[in-house]
Amino acid sequence: MKVTLFSLVCITLVACSQSKPKASAKHYPLTGKVVSVDLKEHTAKVDAAAIPDYKAAMTMDYPIASDSDLASLKPGENISATVNVNDDDSYNLSDIHERGAK
Numbered sequence: 718m719k720v721t722l723f724s725l726v727c728i729t730l731v732a733c734s735q736s737k738p739k740a741s742a743k744h745y746p747l748t749g750k751v752v753s754v755d756l757k758e759h760t761a762k763v764d765a766a767a768i769p770d771y772k773a774a775m776t777m778d779y780p781i782a783s784d785s786d787l788a789s790l791k792p793g794e795n796i797s798a799t800v801n802v803n804d805d806d807s808y809n810l811s812d813i814h815e816r817g818a819k
Contacts, residue, residue, distance in 0.1 A: 745771045745800040748816065752776060754790045761790050761810070768800060782811040789813070 749765035755778070764776040781787040782801065790796070795816040802808045 742801045742803050743771075745769075745802070747796075747798045747800050747810065749796060749798075751790050751792050751794045751796060753792050754787070756787065759787060761787070763796070763810075771800065771802070780807075780809040781813070782809045786811065786813040789815075 745768045747763070747765050747768055749763040752762040752764050754761045758778075760778045760780050762776060762778050765772070765774060767774040779800070781790070790813065796813050797816050798810045798813040800808055801811055
């Protein structure tokens, strides 16, 4: 029993001492129009204006970070949001707000 407990403590200490680099996200402002919302996939297709230093204007699916943001999105709605891009190139939208018709 003592050997097993000692082994578990050693394994735990080694595992905890492993330092993982923290992912640092880049954040870009997005403006666009919601084309469609996919609740099952947790995404919204957005016809977005160009995002300086990130993407040209295009329509694409964006994962939505929060359930409440996803639930509030409606096709045809003009929005502003933040695109969060992680070191692994994964991305999502957060801080989504309706902008009104333009």
